[in-house]
C-alpha cells in the first residue's frame with residue numbers, strides 16, 4: 250500500500266524537472282533525443298557514425314549516461330563533439346534532475362541537436378521523461394525478435410526504432426519482419442530504420458530524418474511550443 254504513492258511522487262517530481270529542461274531546450278532552439286537500448290545494442294557506435302555523417306551540417310552535443318567510467322564520453326569526445334559524462338553511480342536510468350545537472354558545461358546556443366545516451370537498459374529508462382522531444386530506441390538483431398513482446402513500454406514510448414547490426418542477420422536467429430511486426434503492433438506510429446553501424450548500411454536515411462527534425466525545430470523558432 251505504501252509504495253504506490255511514493256513511486257507516483259517520484260514520477261511527478263521528475264515530470265516537473267523534465268518540463269524545466271524542455272523550456273531550456275526550446276529557448277535554445279535545440280532538437281533533443283533520449284537514446285535508449287539494452288547494453289551493447291550500439292548507442293555509442295550510432296552516435297559516432299551520426300557525428301561523422303552530419304559533420305558541417307548539424308552541430309551535435311551528447312550527454313553520456315553510464316553507471317560508471319568515461320569510456321563512451323571519451324569515444325564521443327574524439328569525434329570533436331561537445332560531450333558531458335553523467336555517472337549515475339549505480340542507478341539504472343537517467344532522470345530529469347540528472348539531465349539538469351549535466352547541462353551547465355554545455356554551450357547549448359552552439360548546438361542544433363542534443364542526444365542523451367541513456368544507461369543501457371530496456372526497462373526503466375522508458376518511464377522517465379528528461380525533457381526530450383522524442384525517445385529513440387535501438388534494438389540489435391543479435392538481441393532477438395522477441396524483445397518487443399518482453400519490453401513493450403520501450404516500444405510504446407519511442408518515436409523511432411533503429412534495428413541495428415543487420416550485417417549479422419546471416420549468423421543470428423532473428424526474423425526482422427517479425428521484429429518489425431511485433432514492434433508496430435505495440436506502436437503503429439513507430440518510424441523504423443534498418444541499419445548497420447559497422448558497415449554503414451541504411452544510415453543515410455537516419456541522417457536525413459535527423460536533418461528534417463532539426464530543420465523543423467528551427468522553423469518553429471526559439472521558445473516555440475511543439
Ligand code: MG
Pocket residue numbers: 292293321366
Ligand atoms: Mg554507450
Ligand code: ZN
Pocket residue numbers: 340341342373374
Ligand atoms: Zn532504472
